[in-house]
Amino acid sequence: QKEVEQNSGPLSVPEGAIASLNCTYSDRVSQSFFWYRQYSGKSPELIMSIYSNGDKEDGRFTAQLNKASQYVSLLIRDSQPSDSATYLCAVLQGGKLIFGQGTELSVKP
Amino acid sequence: GAVVSQHPSWVICKSGTSVKIECRSLDFQATTMFWYRQFPKQSLMLMATSNEGSKATYEQGVEKDKFLINHASLTLSTLTVTSAHPEDSSFYICSARAALNTEAFFGQGTRLTVV
Numbered sequence: 001q002k003e004v005e006q007n008s009g010p011l012s013v014p015e016g017a018i019a020s021l022n023c024t025y026s027d028r029v030s031q032s033f034f035w036y037r038q039y040s041g042k043s044p045e046l047i048m049s050i051y052s053n054g055d056k057e058d059g060r061f062t063a064q065l066n067k068a069s070q071y072v073s074l075l076i077r078d079s080q081p082s083d084s085a086t087y088l089c090a091v092l093q094g095g096k097l098i099f100g101q102g103t104e105l106s107v108k109p
Numbered sequence: 110g111a112v113v114s115q116h117p118s119w120v121i122c123k124s125g126t127s128v129k130i131e132c133r134s135l136d137f138q139a140t141t142m143f144w145y146r147q148f149p150k151q152s153l154m155l156m157a158t159s160n161e162g163s164k165a166t167y168e169q170g171v172e173k174d175k176f177l178i179n180h181a182s183l184t185l186s187t188l189t190v191t192s193a194h195p196e197d198s199s200f201y202i203c204s205a206r207a208a209l210n211t212e213a214f215f216g217q218g219t220r221l222t223v224v
Contacts, residue, residue, distance in 0.1 A: 034212060043115075043202045043218040044153070088152065090213075097143055097204065097213050101152040 006100035019076040023089030032092035115216025132203030138183035139205035147200040
């Protein structure tokens with residue numbers, strides 16, 4: 001079992017729709033979770049961090065964390081073509097930042 | 110977010126030579142820096158974790174004598190790829206964080222091509 005798992009996609013949504021990205025992790029003691037966005041050929045940029053169960057909203061982005069289910073998600077409201085990128089889930093485990101394989105999102109105009 | 114500067118952004122080198130990549134945290138002190146490698150269409154693979162003033166911790170399968178990591182100050186870490194070979198061609202990315210359980214910020218990445 002991979003430490004951090006994501007559906008690789010591609011996930012395709014129409015412009016203006018909600019994009020839902022999911023991530024599961026294996027280490028129950030993990031406390032810190034992050035979502036990064038990576039455009040092709042570029043390095044990842046931090047979108048959201050979440051540390052407590054529940055929802056955390058920042059503009060069009062909402063991160064959701066459920067530690068009992070070992071599940072973290074990212075919702076993107078009013079998706080724009082500029083949101084098309086690979087979204088990486090990252091979990092802090094034992095002091096190391098471990099990434100999932102990423103979900104490729106395509107927002108169609 | 111905090112700024113992490115990585116240099117060079119790309120480099121082409123001959124097989125057998127060594128290449129040094131620098132990673133600097135510009136507006137914060139980075140107690141920990143991470144080095145990743147990313148092949149096309151794949152996710153980031155952690156190579157090593159380095160804490161300022163101590164030896165780097167390498168992930169399984171990463172040769173510490175080939176990928177030399179130095180984290181001599183709270184704002185600078187370097188990765189040296191020694192005796193580079195074509196299979197070392199990849200996108201190398203550093204990441205830095207100020208303290209445990211805080212966000213990590215990434216440098217721009219270095220695209221290494223070994224010919």
